[in-house]
Amino acid sequence: VWLLSACSVLAFLYEGKTVWKEKRQKTVYFALWIAGLILLTVGVTDSKEVVCDLAETILKQVKEWRIGT
């Protein structure tokens, strides 16, 4: 996992450098990178349930906050 993380970060830095100057392409490109890294981290660490619970808690908090306001 550590080797994979290190390789991913290096690849991200190396490839991101070429797209950094492009204004229009930057957003979608880095969104894809972040999505890939998040999915990969969740998949490798087998923390699907943890992420689902976290998302549920956040949604509940947002709902309560909206009712409160």
Add this chain to the structure above:
Amino acid sequence: VNREMHANRIFALSVLFLLSGSIVWGGSREARQDIWLVMLVNLVLFSLIVSFYGLLCKRCPGKDLFVLMRTFLPAGLWRMLSFIYIVYAFLIGAVLLWNFGQFSSRYVLWEIPKHVPIFLLVAVCIYGAKKGIKAVCLYASFVFPFVCLFLAVTMGLSIKSMDFGELLPVCYDPALFLDGAYTMTAFPFGDVVLLFSAYGAVSSHTSAYRNHTGAVVCAYGILLLIMVRNAAVLGAPLLGEIDYATYHAMGIIGLEDFFKRIEVLLTFAVVFCDVAKGCIVLIFACQGIRSLCSFSRSVPMEIPVAFVMAGLSLLIFDNNAQLDRFLELFRYVSLPVQLTGPGLVLAGVFFQKRNVKKQKIRNV
């Protein structure tokens, strides 16, 4: 000479692409001993679909599906269809990686978690996709004879264990037979549309058409032999119950004390085929995202796209039962996806041609 060689390489790539997954999985489990009949029905169906794709390759040579959709369809429609095809490619990639990881961790690398083979395959596919379709074609033309040799050797060694009585009775349950026939249109042959990414690189339209049809027929022939062998060796009841039928059928082969694990040949064939398919799926998904987001070719998309595929493969499925359930739904999506995009593009091509003719007549 170069053009012909290039077309031959596309042929090898297409066959490896179609063999990937199915050579170890063994096709539909519902059909059981009627698997050969199911294959023949599918051969007729896919000859029609591939002729239809061939017509498109002939009309618009050297263009991939996304460029064709962008050229001939209205803006909203091509964007929507491109998005659907990108999602489709991601799902196919996820299924491929998960299947490879599961097979490796269960039968080949027992003590290693399935993440490791998945990441190794991802790394090789990223390298292949970065090198481009021509490099993948070169790789395919190099490994294709080895795959054929491995399959021929294992086939020959299985002859002693075959009992063709297992293929009877023919069409014992018509409902299951039809179910199996439909399943086979979705998996393994539901991915044929992704080959457009490779056929877009062929400059000669006649060779594209010939190679596309030839590759499908060749892959069908090989799979037909493998599936008949599986049914004749394992028998119908066992064939309907187990995963990775080909691997189990090969497990029966024993060459005295000299070479007991002949399955290793199948493992090599699976790795070769999966690398070819992984590269094609990755190239297709990258082409789609580049076209949809108007990215230039120089934007390196392969690594993030491969990471999303690998992440999805680890998240969507936990076991083979979940994969089966996914494929149950997937088979209803597969056939419409294969026909909608190319069909609309072909209609657009004819429509444009008619308009040009009308315009010429008006001008005269």
